[in-house]
Amino acid sequence: MAKILKRERLVPNIHLIEIEDPQIAKKCKPGQFVIVMADNFGERIPLTIADWDTEKGSVTSVFLVVGTSTHKLSLLEAGDEVPVFVGPLGRPSEIEKFGKILCAGGCFGIAAIYPIARAMKEAGNTVITVLDVKANFLLYWEDKLRSVSDEFYVSSRDGYYDCKDFIPKTLESVVKKEGKIDRVISIGCTYLMYTCSEATKPLGVKTLVSLNPIMVDGTGMCGACRVTVDGRTKFACVDGPDFDGHLVDWEELFIRRKSYFEDEIESLCYWEKKNFP
Amino acid sequence: MAEKKEMPPELKEKLRARFNEDWRKELRKSFPVKERMKLPRQKMPERDPEERNKDFSEVNLGLTEKWAREEAKRCLDCANPQCVMGCPVGIDIPTFVKLLEIGDYEQSVRKLKETNVLPAICGRVCPQETQCEVVCNLMKATGVPVAIGNLERFIADYERNTGDVHIPKLPPSTGHKVAVLGAGPAGLTVAGDLALKGHDVTIFEALHVAGGVLVYGIPEFRLPKKILSAEVDYLQNLGVELKTNFVVGLTATIDDLKKEGYEAFFIGTGAGLPNFMRIPGENLVGVYSANEYLTRVNLMRAYDFPVYDTPVYLAKRAAVLGGGNVAMDSVRIAKRLGAEFSACVYRRSRAEMPARVEEVHHAEEEGIEFHFLTTPIRFIGDDKGHLKAMECLRMELGEPDDSGRRRPVPIEGSEFIMEVDLAVVAIGNSSNPLIGQTTPGLKVGKWGNVEVDWETMATNMKGVYAGGDIIRGGATVILAMGDARIAATEMDKYLRSKKAKKRKHKT
Numbered sequence: 001m002a003k004i005l006k007r008e009r010l011v012p013n014i015h016l017i018e019i020e021d022p023q024i025a026k027k028c029k030p031g032q033f034v035i036v037m038a039d040n041f042g043e044r045i046p047l048t049i050a051d052w053d054t055e056k057g058s059v060t061s062v063f064l065v066v067g068t069s070t071h072k073l074s075l076l077e078a079g080d081e082v083p084v085f086v087g088p089l090g091r092p093s094e095i096e097k098f099g100k101i102l103c104a105g106g107c108f109g110i111a112a113i114y115p116i117a118r119a120m121k122e123a124g125n126t127v128i129t130v131l132d133v134k135a136n137f138l139l140y141w142e143d144k145l146r147s148v149s150d151e152f153y154v155s156s157r158d159g160y161y162d163c164k165d166f167i168p169k170t171l172e173s174v175v176k177k178e179g180k181i182d183r184v185i186s187i188g189c190t191y192l193m194y195t196c197s198e199a200t201k202p203l204g205v206k207t208l209v210s211l212n213p214i215m216v217d218g219t220g221m222c223g224a225c226r227v228t229v230d231g232r233t234k235f236a237c238v239d240g241p242d243f244d245g246h247l248v249d250w251e252e253l254f255i256r257r258k259s260y261f262e263d264e265i266e267s268l269c270y271w272e273k274k275n276f277p
Numbered sequence: 278m279a280e281k282k283e284m285p286p287e288l289k290e291k292l293r294a295r296f297n298e299d300w301r302k303e304l305r306k307s308f309p310v311k312e313r314m315k316l317p318r319q320k321m322p323e324r325d326p327e328e329r330n331k332d333f334s335e336v337n338l339g340l341t342e343k344w345a346r347e348e349a350k351r352c353l354d355c356a357n358p359q360c361v362m363g364c365p366v367g368i369d370i371p372t373f374v375k376l377l378e379i380g381d382y383e384q385s386v387r388k389l390k391e392t393n394v395l396p397a398i399c400g401r402v403c404p405q406e407t408q409c410e411v412v413c414n415l416m417k418a419t420g421v422p423v424a425i426g427n428l429e430r431f432i433a434d435y436e437r438n439t440g441d442v443h444i445p446k447l448p449p450s451t452g453h454k455v456a457v458l459g460a461g462p463a464g465l466t467v468a469g470d471l472a473l474k475g476h477d478v479t480i481f482e483a484l485h486v487a488g489g490v491l492v493y494g495i496p497e498f499r500l501p502k503k504i505l506s507a508e509v510d511y512l513q514n515l516g517v518e519l520k521t522n523f524v525v526g527l528t529a530t531i532d533d534l535k536k537e538g539y540e541a542f543f544i545g546t547g548a549g550l551p552n553f554m555r556i557p558g559e560n561l562v563g564v565y566s567a568n569e570y571l572t573r574v575n576l577m578r579a580y581d582f583p584v585y586d587t588p589v590y591l592a593k594r595a596a597v598l599g600g601g602n603v604a605m606d607s608v609r610i611a612k613r614l615g616a617e618f619s620a621c622v623y624r625r626s627r628a629e630m631p632a633r634v635e636e637v638h639h640a641e642e643e644g645i646e647f648h649f650l651t652t653p654i655r656f657i658g659d660d661k662g663h664l665k666a667m668e669c670l671r672m673e674l675g676e677p678d679d680s681g682r683r684r685p686v687p688i689e690g691s692e693f694i695m696e697v698d699l700a701v702v703a704i705g706n707s708s709n710p711l712i713g714q715t716t717p718g719l720k721v722g723k724w725g726n727v728e729v730d731w732e733t734m735a736t737n738m739k740g741v742y743a744g745g746d747i748i749r750g751g752a753t754v755i756l757a758m759g760d761a762r763i764a765a766t767e768m769d770k771y772l773r774s775k776k777a778k779k780r781k782h783k784t
Contacts, residue, residue, distance in 0.1 A: 002522075023528050037485065043577065043586040068586050084485045086522040216577070216587075219483050219524055220709055221493075221549035222569035226560055233553065233560060238711065252560055255662035259562045263588035270583040 002085035005058050007076045010140040013065050014108060015074045016050075022057030024087050030115040031093025031210060031242055034059060035218040037084035038072035044084060045069045046215045046237075048187065050111035059087070062111030062140075064189075068267045089218045090241045093208070097124045099182035102174065102205075103149075104167055104196050106132035109188030111141055112210065116185055118148040126150045128181070130174055132167040132192065136160035151178065167192060168199035181205050186245065190253060197245030209245040211236045213256055228252050284362055295372050296356060304375060310353050318421045319348040326642035330612050333497040333580055336639055337401070340424075345431040349378035351415060352423045359412035360425060365759030366466075368392045370409060370425055377432055386436040387443060389429065394469030394512065395462065395758065397437060397504050400430025402495060402602075403755045404633045437507050444514050448475040453772040456481060456539040458525040458712065461489020463545035463745030463757035463764075465512060470765035472515040476772060479518040479539075481525050486576065489547055490746075491754065493576040494568070496606050498613070499636075526715030531741065540775065541740045541768045544727055545761065548746030549709035553702055554598065558656030563590055563664030567603045567703035574610050592699030594618040596667060598653060599703035600630035602753075605637060607701040608645050616699070620646040622653065624672050624685040650674070650685065654692070656700060666696045706751045726750050734764035742768055 006018040024034065033046045047061035065074045076082070093116050101120045105113035110131050121127045129149040133139045135158045146152050154161035155170040163170055175181055184207040186196035193209040200207040213225040213236050220238035227236050228249035234240060284292075295301065322338040323329075329336050340348065352374045360370040369388055376385035389396045405426035413422035436442055453476045457464045460482035468478045486492050487509045491500060513519060525531065531542055551566035553559050570589065573579040577587035595611035597604045600623035612619040621640065623630060626649045630637060641647070653667040671691035674683035713721035720728045720737040727736055727743040734742045744760025746752055 023523075027528060041585050084522055086483065086485075086524060086528070088527060089524070216569060216572050217484065217493075217549075219527075219549065219711060221551070222572050223551045223553070223566040224569045228560060252662070255562060256560065259590075260588045263582065267583045267586055267588065271586075 001081040001083055004076050004078055004080045004082065006078055010062065011138045014062060014140065015065065016060060016062050017073060017076065018058050018060045019082065019085050020058050021085055024059050025052045025054050025057050028052040028059060028088045029092030030095060030119045032088035032090050033241060034061065034085060034087035035089060035215065036073065036082055038069055038076070038082055040083055042072060043069050044216055044218065046212065046218055048112035048210060049088060050114055062108045064108045067264045068271045071268065071271065090237060093242050095119045095123050099125060100128065100178065100180065101125045102128045102130060102181045102184045104130045104171060104184060104186040106167060106188035106192045109192065112187045113185065114141060114144055117145060121148045128174065128178055129153070130155065130167065130170055166195070168195040171196060171199045175203055183208065190257060193245060194250045197248070201246050207245040208242045209248065210241045211243055211248070211253065212241070213253060214259060288367065292358060292361060292369060295369065301354060301375060304379065305354050308350065313351055313353055314415065314419055316347065316351045318351065318424055319344040321427050329498065330643035333613060335501050336498050339434055340427050340431045345428060346378055346380065348424050348428055349374045353414055355414050359414065360409040363409040363412040365408065365755045366392050366762050373432065374423065374428055377428060382432060382435050385432050389432060394466055395508050396429050397433035398491060398500060398508060399755055400426050400433055401500050404753060406634050408755065442511060445473065447473065447516065450477060451475045451772065453477060453541065454539045455541045455768065456534050457543045457545065459489055459545035459547055460487035460519065461545055461547050461745060461757065462491060462754040463761040464489065464543065465509070466758045466761035467543045467545065467765045468517045469512050469515060470762060471768060472512065472517045474769045479520060481523040482519065482521045483524040484576065485521050487519055487521065493572040494603065496575050496610055499606065524711065526711045531716050541772055542742065543764055543768065544712055544741065544743035544747055545745045546709050546712050546747045548706035548751040550707040550725065552705050552707060554653065554704065556653060556655055558658055561656050561658040561664045562662055563698055564656055564700045564702065567607050567701050568706065570607055570701045580614060590699055592616045594697045595699040595701070596620050596622045596695060596697040597701045597703055598622050600625065600632060601703065602632045602636055604703035605632045605640050607703050609640055609643060611699060612643055612645060618646065620648050622648045622651050624650065624652040625682060626650055626674060629682040664698055664700055666694050667700060669693055669695050706746065708747050708750050712747065724750055733767040734760055735767060740771060
């Protein structure tokens with residue numbers, strides 16, 4: 001059992017959860033993830049690590065409330081416990097001095113990209129951060145991300161910040177303005193990562209994405225998370241989660257992520273009926 | 278088939294001494310061999326196939342006390358018991374069976390546990406017909422061996438059901454810390470053996486429940502979870518500490534654990550990397566590895582969805598590819614989850630199937646179809662990316678291959694379509710690469726398997742041993758336990774020699 005130290009709603013539908021686990025905190029590297037199970041009836045789901053504190057011995061993740069598992073997590077409070085909290089899993093992101101890095105995040109990916117931006121900055125890169133939100137009230141961790149970015153852009157559909165465009169178009173204009181980019185890293189929903197990859201393909205900028213397929217064990221044992229990259233099957237949990245976005249078979253990933261679409265609805269309805277009759 | 282091995286002299290002597298005990302002599306005299314040979318083998322009572330193929334309760338009901346004692350009478354109590362050599366962990370089979378025959382269940386189970394910490398499990402999942410029972414002298418004489426596995430199960434269940442499981446008196450603590458990586462059959466065995474020798478044992482398990490393949494792989498209807506958890510409780514009562522949700526290599530490395538004071542290590546992380554067929558369409562929705570299918574159903578209890586959150590696809594027409602025990606478990610699960618058609622598709626013929634005979638038999642009774650000499654060459658999807666059919670090819674058997682089994686050869690032009698909406702790939706596993714990748718200096722073979730000296734199970738790293746599927750790449754529970762017993766003996770020697778050295782150093 002792992003103890004929840006904090007659970008907080010950051011913005012509507014996006015929550016932060018900080019869990020006590022000194023052993024995992026000691027080992028975390030940017031780009032890795034944990035597997036969490038909210039209760040004994042729960043599903044094992046992967047969450048990208050958004051931050052960690054070795055002194056406090058805690059690990060933080062940020063998630064969007066979608067299905068049963070994330071609903072359950074969003075109702076936990078400090079002091080509660082979860083039966084499964086395991087990690088850090090997956091290969092860490094490649095961090096070195098590349099030159100100019102563009103970090104593109106949206107949704108839970110705003111938090112997930114933070115440790116990568118921070119590490120890239122520490123490694124001596126110029127870090128340009130581009131965030132995408134639907135509206136101004138959905139932006140969080142602005143200060144945290146600003147503190148590790150040389151340039152900082154937010155694209156919001158309501159035009160509250162720099163522009164209204166959806167992220168691929170923003171990327172194009174930012175690249176035009178900032179000149180040569182050595183590497184793009186994109187984290188967020190599958191659609192965001194897909195469109196970012198499509199946008200950077202003609203620009204010839206290497207683009208890494210942190211894939212989020214369905215997983216069960218997260219240690220390479222089951223193969224639920226298989227993705228096709230450059231024509232070859234890879235396991236996102238042990239070969240990834242970072243892959244070259246220009247080589248990912250996105251269509252397959254979209255389909256596989258929807259494998260249990262109807263079951264997910266049934267599960268959520270069942271849970272809601274049971275808990276909020 | 279069990280190889281004919283020479284019995285080590287110490288073991289021979291030990292068995293001979295017990296054989297010559299007065300009560301054994303009398304028992305043999307009281308009922309002559311000729312009469313014993315006439316007794317029929319007691320049939321294991323089973324639930325009706327049409328009832329059991331709809332739920333997940335256990336298929337075999339277990340022998341009653343009366344039947345078990347009748348069966349024990351069939352054992353001829355041979356002077357040269359081949360069964361002991363047939364058992365990978367070397368259980369003193371005649372002694373436990375004869376104790377059962379005279380009704381001394383308490384001593385019988387103790388005898389069994391001297392060499393096997395998980396008897397209730399082995400009695401259920403071991404392939405006895407290729408190990409102890411195949412070399413039984415009664416097999417040679419009459420063709421029907423003593424039902425050793427069923428007796429093992431009976432005696433282990435008997436003790437558990439009395440609620441009074443004997444905890445042996447432990448020797449004083451040696452103070453040595455041992456880390457066992459993986460709570461599967463190998464890890465549990467090592468942990469038990471070393472705890473009984475007085476060492477301070479911790480098991481590190483990546484999943485949230487102990488048992489490894491026994492919990493995520495073998496289904497409830499073959500090995501109920503409560504049996505497994507009772508065996509794990511027993512180990513904890515012996516002082517073994519269990520740390521779940523701990524992936525050695527990622528949560529902490531072997532080096533990290535060394536710094537925490539662990540002196541000896543056993544790697545039993547299993548064959549956790551599923552093999553796929555590498556044919557087109559394998560990533561369509563509806564194509565599973567057996568590991569995923571079994572884990573969803575057994576560990577995550579998808580059969581009870583939506584009470585449990587993890588779903589699994591409920592097929593109308595299921596095909597399971599492979600002919601081993603994992604394939605049998607998967608195909609029987611698909612049936613239980615409501616498939617109208619649930620078939621085992623195997624590229625060789627029935628004779629080459631590696632599955633336990635009993636499982637194949639049970640599957641047939643439950644309405645599983647068998648398509649032998651058939652292999653898929655392509656998975657075909659619908660417009661939503663979901664599996665709708667497999668293109669298959671017929672095979673014929675050619676010359677024997679390295680495994681000694683006849684090699685399947687495709688018959689040209691024999692392509693045909695099999696309509697299925699679920700395919701479970703059960704063609705084996707490779708060793709999980711995590712430990713090799715995260716333990717610098719550990720010698721790992723071409724297939725990711727940890728390399729060991731087979732005499733001692735020692736790896737190339739001092740104090741680090743390994744056994745089970747991580748060295749074999751996909752075998753059986755009992756072979757893993759056999760490796761574990763050797764490793765435990767050697768680890769004990771290693772730790773004791775260390776202590777001696779330490780002492781020498783001090784003086």
